[in-house]
Amino acid sequence: MRGLTVKNLKNTIHYHVVIIGxxxxxxxxxxxxxxxMATYAKANRNISFDITIADEDKVERKNCAPGMRKSVA
Structure with missing residues (x-):
């Protein structure tokens, strides 16, 4: 996990988390x-989160549920 930043926006703490892989x-x-995050958000309504997930892997047909296989090339 990389890229945790914290900003204080008008008495709100905002986290932007970037997960690589x-x-x-x-x-x-x-x-x-x-x-x-859910626990912290329940305890303090002045917290917000953004999450970015990045992964270079490709979806393989064999790993999809049968109903999704048509949409995977």
């Missing part, structure tokens, strides 16, 4: 991070 480790970190 969503393989086994990236997806695990992402899931845990979402749980933490």
């Amino acid at each position: 969503t393989g086994a480790n990236g997806s695990h970190i992402f899931r845990s991070m979402l749980q933490d």
Whole structure:
């Protein structure tokens, strides 16, 4: 996980998180991070989040659910 920035916008703390790679480790970190973010957001309404996820992997037909396979080249 890289690129965490914090801004204070009119008494609101805004986090912009950039996750590079969503393989086994990236997806695990992402899931845990979402749980933490939900907890913080419930406790403090002056917190907001933006998340950017970047991954260079290509979608493979064999990894898609049967109903989605038509849309994957």
